[in-house]
Amino acid sequence: MNDSTSDTPKGDRIAKTLSRAGIASRREAERMIEEGRVSVNGAVITSPALNVTEADRIVVDGKPVGAPEPARVWLYHKPTGLVTTDSDEKGRETIYDALPADMPRVMSIGRLDLNSEGLLLLTNDGGVKRLLELPSTGWLRRYRVRVNGRPTDEALEPLRKGIIAEGEPFQPMEVVLDRQQGANAWLTVGLREGKNREIRRAMDEIGLSVNRLIRVSYGPFQLGDLKPGAVEEIRRKVLRDQLGPDAEALLGEPPAAPTQVKRGFKRRVPHKGDFGGPGQPGLPKPREEVEDGQKSRGKAGKPAKSYRPPKAERDAARRASGAPAKPRTFSSGGVKSAGSTGPKSPKRR
Numbered sequence: 001m002n003d004s005t006s007d008t009p010k011g012d013r014i015a016k017t018l019s020r021a022g023i024a025s026r027r028e029a030e031r032m033i034e035e036g037r038v039s040v041n042g043a044v045i046t047s048p049a050l051n052v053t054e055a056d057r058i059v060v061d062g063k064p065v066g067a068p069e070p071a072r073v074w075l076y077h078k079p080t081g082l083v084t085t086d087s088d089e090k091g092r093e094t095i096y097d098a099l100p101a102d103m104p105r106v107m108s109i110g111r112l113d114l115n116s117e118g119l120l121l122l123t124n125d126g127g128v129k130r131l132l133e134l135p136s137t138g139w140l141r142r143y144r145v146r147v148n149g150r151p152t153d154e155a156l157e158p159l160r161k162g163i164i165a166e167g168e169p170f171q172p173m174e175v176v177l178d179r180q181q182g183a184n185a186w187l188t189v190g191l192r193e194g195k196n197r198e199i200r201r202a203m204d205e206i207g208l209s210v211n212r213l214i215r216v217s218y219g220p221f222q223l224g225d226l227k228p229g230a231v232e233e234i235r236r237k238v239l240r241d242q243l244g245p246d247a248e249a250l251l252g253e254p255p256a257a258p259t260q261v262k263r264g265f266k267r268r269v270p271h272k273g274d275f276g277g278p279g280q281p282g283l284p285k286p287r288e289e290v291e292d293g294q295k296s297r298g299k300a301g302k303p304a305k306s307y308r309p310p311k312a313e314r315d316a317a318r319r320a321s322g323a324p325a326k327p328r329t330f331s332s333g334g335v336k337s338a339g340s341t342g343p344k345s346p347k348r349r
Helices: 014-020 026-034 126-133 153-161 198-205 236-251 287-295 311-321
Strands: 038-040 043-045 058-060 073-078 107-109 117-123 141-148 163-165 168-170 174-181 184-191 209-218 231-233
Touching (some): 014 058, 026 038, 117 126, 153 163, 153 174
Parallel strands (some): 117 209
Antiparallel strands (some): 073 117, 174 184
């Protein structure tokens, strides 16, 4: 019996390997190979019909391709005026020109056209990109759409049943008329496929012109309060929950946690040797100096209060010296003389 598996080359196709490494999508990687920009083990290849393994040395545009990093996904709030492509033949600014400088090389999951804005998913892994773009994944993409005109539910019914625009059939859409705002109306549109300019072309088919289009969700991922131009990475646990059974194969091993260095308690070594030398603790002060310092201690910047004997001792010392007694004084009603016998003056109220 012939063993067909023995004739199968080991490894993965070169385009798939480049896609998993975050270099480009499979289709873009095949184009790069045909242009002669990829070499394997020192030889330039021009056909994507080649399997490679981890032992092969791959170089793209003169830069070696390392092992694929763990898959990561980011939320990006795309503003209007940016093209969702690596390079634009008309020289227009792309989303990659506007991304933060510390971002790794990423690919977009799906697209938003030049005049559309809102949530765009980015990833560094071609396998994740391919999975999330497939219609079979079944993820609903929801949009807030502003159209010029006064549509009714009856006018929107063809979109809910499925419509043919410019000879191309579109799957049924979820369409809700939210409100009328002057000459414009706001709609919420949900679809599960991502054909080129699908919503704009479908609206044109029923006589409505789209003047603003915002993607607010892509499957379970929401735009939320993410500001235009901002990027936010999705946590690995959330990705694992949402990708289902393919999560482990796509995400790979989690990145290694940073090493935590635990510093032990540094015990103070008791002093051994002479005192008072360079780098040595000083000699203790004599007891007399310590007591004198405590006696003279007072408030900051003020001398310490002098000692005053009790009143009985002061009076006894005064009588012994023959000094005359101090006259008694009164703090209120003036000074009362010894011979005064008149009535007390009334108190003022």
